[in-house]
Amino acid sequence: MFDNLVRFIREQYRTEEFIPLHAPVFKGNERRYVLDTIDSTFVSSVGAFVDQFEREMAAYTGSPRAVATVNGTAALHVALQLAGVRTGELVVTQALTFVATCNAIAYCGAEPVFVDVDRHTMGLSPRALDAWLQENARRDDDGLCRTRKDDKVVRACLPMHTFGHPVDIDALLEVCERWNLALVEDAAESLGSLYKGRHTGTFGMLGTLSFNGNKIITTGGGGMILADEAIGARAKHLTTTAKKPHPYEFVHDEIGYNYRLPNLNAALGCAQLESLDGYVAAKRVLAGRYADLLEGSGLLFVREPEDCRSNYWLNAVICDDGAQRDALLKATNDKGVMTRPIWALMNRLPAYAGCRRDSLANAEWLEARVVNLPSSVLPEFLP
DSSP: OHHHHHHHHHHHHTOSSOBOSOOOOOOSSHHHHHHHHHHHTOOSSOSHHHHHHHHHHHHHHTOSEEEEESSHHHHHHHHHHHTTOOTTOEEEEESSSOHHHHHHHHHTTOEEEEEOBOTTTSSBOHHHHHHHHHHHEEEOTTSOEEETTTOOBEEEEEOBOGGGOOOOHHHHHHHHHHHTOEEEEEOTTOTTOEETTEETTSSSSEEEEEOBTTSSSOOBSOEEEEEOHHHHHHHHHHHBTTBOOOSSOOOBOSOOOBOBOOHHHHHHHHHHHTTHHHHHHHHHHHHHHHHHHHTTSSOEEOOOOTTEEOOOSSEEEEOSSHHHHHHHHHHHHHTTBOOEEOOOOGGGSGGGTTSOBOOOHHHHHHHTTEEEEOOSOOGGGOO
8 A cells, every 4th residue: 555655656746756745846936036135135124025925915815914924933923912812821722733833822921721623624623622611611700711720811712724724713713702712823834725715814813824945835934914904003013023113213112023024035925926826726636636546545535624625735644543654654754755744742742741631532543643645736737
């Protein structure tokens, strides 16, 4: 089975060389836009490409406002602050995620609470969220959600759209509204993914994107905050060191952050965005081919949830058990085809080992079985 998979992947990528998990593509206007930036000398956080990238990303996602940041973690940090998260409060999230999700919570001085995921989305489960709140929380006289045990404020809910597959966002919104939680979407992996025809990252109070080198489009490093006009204006102010506009004076009216995306990176992003629709289409073709190949093979291909369009950022399979997972990882990597397991659960990391959590039964089940397959845009779809 594994030999057939390796052969198939090599046929798709038309090479006997090493095949990475996800490589960036620079076949459009990237070089020209970056050289334009260098020629202009505006390579830092002030420049035309930053404004253009924000406008075009807002238009693409349908968000009223988009604010570019130096990376996705910075975007998530500021988004949580704007959602009201403060020191000593709790944010409910999933243990099955990349560590940046939890680090952003910690940057706010808050603590993550880990609840289970749904197997079909690999994202935060609305049912697990509601069950944890029913057992552990209450609404006080002011409407705040607080823990029964120690009266801590539960301020927000932070789901992540795993590998580009949208979570059950409608159901999460219903639970959050009932419990007065701010919903912030970690859409770092899901640029180009739709839930019931609407772009991920636009359902909650705020959403965030990432343009790291391994994402579907890249700015080298970079992120984006998606929000309404009012919150977006606040986000832009905070991420530009809270500097008030003035012809020459330096006036900073609160503690801000030097989180703005440089113009040089934004130029790369503008060029990448021109190719995004083609990348999504190409990756969906590859996902379909994987699904056809693996039908009845003993490896379960992870498909997009119902009523969703996934960007299939990273294709994934679910193995029968941990032994099969380890065998698949060894067989592919030994032959120069990069595959990777899903992340270790956040509660297993020393920094978050003492955090509150539920049973995490589905998260543990997936942790032991999921493997990511090469997912770069295929050569046949490149110019």
